[in-house]
Structure formats: structure tokens, C-alpha cells
Amino acid sequence: MTHAFYVYASYGFAALVTIAVTVWTWADGRARRRELAALEAAGIRRRSARARDGE
Amino acid sequence: MSETSLAISKFSDLANPTRFLALAARAIPWMAGITALCFAVGLYLSFATEGDYQQGETVRIMYIHVPSAWLSMMCYTIMSVSAIGTLVWRHPLADVSAKAAAPLGAAFTLLALVTGSLWGKPMWGTWWVWDARLTSVFILFLMYLGLIALSRAIDDPSKAARVSAVLILVGFVNIPIIKFSVEWWNTLHQSASVLRLDGPAIDPEFLRPLFIMAIAFTLLFFTLHIMAMRNEIWRRRIAAQRRLAARMASREE
Numbered sequence: 001m002t003h004a005f006y007v008y009a010s011y012g013f014a015a016l017v018t019i020a021v022t023v024w025t026w027a028d029g030r031a032r033r034r035e036l037a038a039l040e041a042a043g044i045r046r047r048s049a050r051a052r053d054g055e
Numbered sequence: 056m057s058e059t060s061l062a063i064s065k066f067s068d069l070a071n072p073t074r075f076l077a078l079a080a081r082a083i084p085w086m087a088g089i090t091a092l093c094f095a096v097g098l099y100l101s102f103a104t105e106g107d108y109q110q111g112e113t114v115r116i117m118y119i120h121v122p123s124a125w126l127s128m129m130c131y132t133i134m135s136v137s138a139i140g141t142l143v144w145r146h147p148l149a150d151v152s153a154k155a156a157a158p159l160g161a162a163f164t165l166l167a168l169v170t171g172s173l174w175g176k177p178m179w180g181t182w183w184v185w186d187a188r189l190t191s192v193f194i195l196f197l198m199y200l201g202l203i204a205l206s207r208a209i210d211d212p213s214k215a216a217r218v219s220a221v222l223i224l225v226g227f228v229n230i231p232i233i234k235f236s237v238e239w240w241n242t243l244h245q246s247a248s249v250l251r252l253d254g255p256a257i258d259p260e261f262l263r264p265l266f267i268m269a270i271a272f273t274l275l276f277f278t279l280h281i282m283a284m285r286n287e288i289w290r291r292r293i294a295a296q297r298r299l300a301a302r303m304a305s306r307e308e
Binding site: 002003004006007009010011013014017018020021024025026028029032033035036039042044045046 | 112123159166169171174177279292294
């Protein structure tokens with residue numbers, strides 16, 4: 001392949017950026033879900049959730 | 056209920072973050088699956104099709120450069136619509152949408168700049184020139200970074216939302232400049248060859264993988280955007296609940 005370096009470098013960088021953004025978004029979501037679960041475990045809930053439980 | 060009021064209530068249903076979270080949970084796995092499928096087909100076509108008679112194999116860089124450049128502008132347009140939503144309708148999700156989109160826009164703009172540079176070196180003989188297209192896209196990248204910094208620098212979310220929305224709308228002037236830069240000025244960057252009034256000027260051999268990759272990148276953007284919006288809603292709920300907990304704790308003392 002001619003200019004293989006430029007082609008593979010482009011695809012490599014594209015893979016790096018898209019995978020990094022995806023992993024970052026996913027990890028952020030996981031961390032937030034954990035925090036919400038920790039708050040829930042501590043008995044801190046949204047008012048709407050409390051009303052549903054009949055508290 | 057009349058048809059209009061039904062349509063309005065449907066639209067305001069989406070404004071409800073809880074409703075949005077339920078919808079996102081259902082949509083994200085499907086969107087991620089279709090995105091992966093499109094990338095599989097797109098990447099196969101990108102390397103299975105023939106090279107250009109002049110550009111050789113470097114034409115394959117187009118299949119990632121053009122979709123990421125397209126996303127860099129589409130993302131800013133979505134942020135501008137969200138900014139109007141924040142300022143005019145005070146839609147509760149509009150600011151969440153703009154804030155979640157900014158890092159994604161920055162990532163795809165960086166991708167467009169780097170792949171363009173890697174394409175420029177073998178075809179133009181230079182990594183970078185300060186011509187109108189390249190410079191205006193570089194300014195777009197700096198604007199994304201500025202907007203990310205601004206929205207994180209102000210603690211009060213509603214104040215941050217308004218200030219960011221005004222800046223996003225001011226910056227929108229750059230989008231038509233990017234699009235028409237290759238026509239208004241004499242640039243090293245070529246003029247439009249896909250979205251033209253007289254139809255695409257490139258061979259179907261290249262158009263097929265380009266089209267599939269553009270769909271794949273666009274779907275990836277929307278999947279990540281919905282995920283990032285969901286994260287932002289969760290982040291705000293956590294902050295609100297922590298405040299509530301702190302208030303309850305101080306009352307008990």
C-alpha cells in the first residue's frame with residue numbers, strides 16, 4: 001500500500017479518539033450510578049421516589 | 056383532547072428528565088448495536104473499495120475525515136438549537152444537551168483536524184496551512200474548549216446555562232463561515248464535492264463507503280450524546296440530593 005503510514009495513522013487516531021470518548025462517557029455513567037446507589041443506601045431519595053414508597 | 060394539545064403534551068413529556076431517562080435506557084442498547092453494525096460494514100467497505108487513480112490509497116482517509124468534519128459542524132448546530140431552547144423556552148433538557156455535546160464536538164473536531172493534517176502531508180506536501188477552511192475549523196475547536204471551560208467555571212447551573220447559551224449563539228456565525236470558506240476565499244482545501252447543487256462530484260465507488268461511515272459516525276454521536284445527557288441529569292440529581300441531605304443534617308443538629 002502506498003502512503004500506508006498516513007492511512008493507518010489516520011485510522012489509528014480515529015480509533016483512539018472514538019474509543020476514548022466512548023469509554024469516558026460510559027465510565028462517567030457508571031460512577032454516577034454508583035453515587036446514586038450510595039445515596040439511596042443512605043436513605044436519601046428524591047421527593048417523588050419517597051412519595052411512591054408511601055413514606 | 057384536541058390534536059394540537061396532544062402534540063404539545065407529547066413534546067412536554069420529553070421535557071421531563073425522568074421520562075427522558077426511561078426513553079434513553081430503552082434506546083441506548085439499540086443505538087449502540089446499530090452503530091457497531093454500521094461501523095463494521097463501513098470499515099469493510101473503506102478498505103475493500105479501490106484507491107483513487109491520482110490520490111492512491113490516501114483516499115481512504117476521506118472516509119473518516121469527512122464524517123468527523125461533518126459531525127464537528129452538526130454538533131455545534133445542535134448546541135445552537137439547544138441554546139435557543141435554553142434562552143427562549145427554558146426547556147429543562149436544552150442546557151443538559153448543550154453541555155453534554157461540547158466535549159463530543161471537541162473530540163470530533165480534533166479528529167477532523169488531525170486526519171486532515173495526515174491527508175494534507177502526502178497530498179499537499181504540508182501538514183498545515185493557515186487557509187480559510189483550516190483556520191476556521193481550528194477556531195471552532197478553540198470555541199468548543201472555551202465553552203467546556205466556561206460551563207464548568209460557573210457553579211450555578213442555571214447561570215452557567217444562560218451565559219453559555221449566549222456564547223454558543225454568538226459563535227454560530229463560524230458555521231456558515233466554515234461551510235462557505237472554500238467558496239469565498241482561495242483555499243488550498245478543495246471545495247465541496249458531496250453536498251453540491253449539481254449532485255456529488257465523486258465516484259460512487261468512494262461515495263458508498265463514505266455514506267455508510269457518515270451514518271456510523273452520526274449514530275455514534277447521537278448514542279454518546281444521549282449517554283452524556285443521561286450522565287449530566289444524574290450528576291445534577293446527585294448534587295441536589297447531597298444539598299438536601301446537608302440541609303436535613305444541619306436541621307437535626
